[in-house]
């Protein structure tokens with residue numbers, strides 16, 4: 001198992017209130033899987049993504065990434081794991097505005113102290129992978145939204161991480177650019193990258209092989225591990241549950257819960 005979250009809780013302290021955001025999350029993802037995470041706004045998707053991405057630590061519970069227990073790592077070790085294992089893609093690209101596509105893609109390599117010449121070779125290869133060989137010296141303002149996101153994907157993948165984490169990767173794109181991003185994800189998936197993608201769109205989620213839903217901080221999955229799911233199975237026959245939650249059947253999904 002590449003990734004294993006066990007009984008994960010996340011609370012935020014707000015003033016003198018302890019706000020529970022993630023409640024007893026259990027989730028396992030195997031190497032090479034392509035998983036979509038869906039759920040209403042504020043349900044805890046990004047919070048969960050930050051924990052999976054080692055950006056944030058859970059309040060309670062254990063998280064194993066590639067056999068390593070993440071909770072026990074110090075901040076420096078954590079950023080090492082993050083840099084080596086995980087590529088991030090965000091809704092609003094998060095590119096450095098003053099740097100060229102090439103330099104943006106090179107950032108993770110800079111952190112990893114890869115020598116300059118090697119860095120350039122790897123960046124050019126990554127930009128070629130996303131079809132932007134002719135835009136290497138363009139800055140973000142000189143690129144379209146779809147191109148910016150492809151630069152961000154090249155940056156996420158330049159280190160050849162095992163996991164690609166994407167938080168609404170097509171949320172700011174027109175449908176054509178969104179389709180290009182999904183084609184790229186499919187290609188990366190075929191090369192063996194594990195992809196975990198947050199989306200609000202059934203259409204985008206249908207590109208993944210498995211979907212998990214998060215509602216009010218609780219997970220509803222197809223693999224029968226959450227309490228919430230057993231609540232639902234009181235109301236529906238089991239075969240129907242598997243049909244609804246196991247595959248990505250956009251039509252059957254959403255009857256139980258509505259997304260905005």
Ligand SMILES: Nc1ncnc2c1ncn2[C@@H]1O[C@H](COP(=O)(O)OP(=O)(O)OP(=O)(O)O)[C@@H](O)[C@H]1O
Pocket residue numbers: 012013014019021039040041042043044045046047048
């Ligand atoms: N740093 C923080 N401090 C306090 N509360 C927070 C913090 N970050 C998130 N929250 C709360 O946690 C809840 C979940 O937030 P999160 O960003 O994970 O939602 P989301 O599912 O990603 O929503 P969206 O679809 O709108 O991006 C929200 O109610 C939010 O107010």
Ligand SMILES: [Mg+2]
Pocket residue numbers: 045046047167
């Ligand atoms: Mg979010």
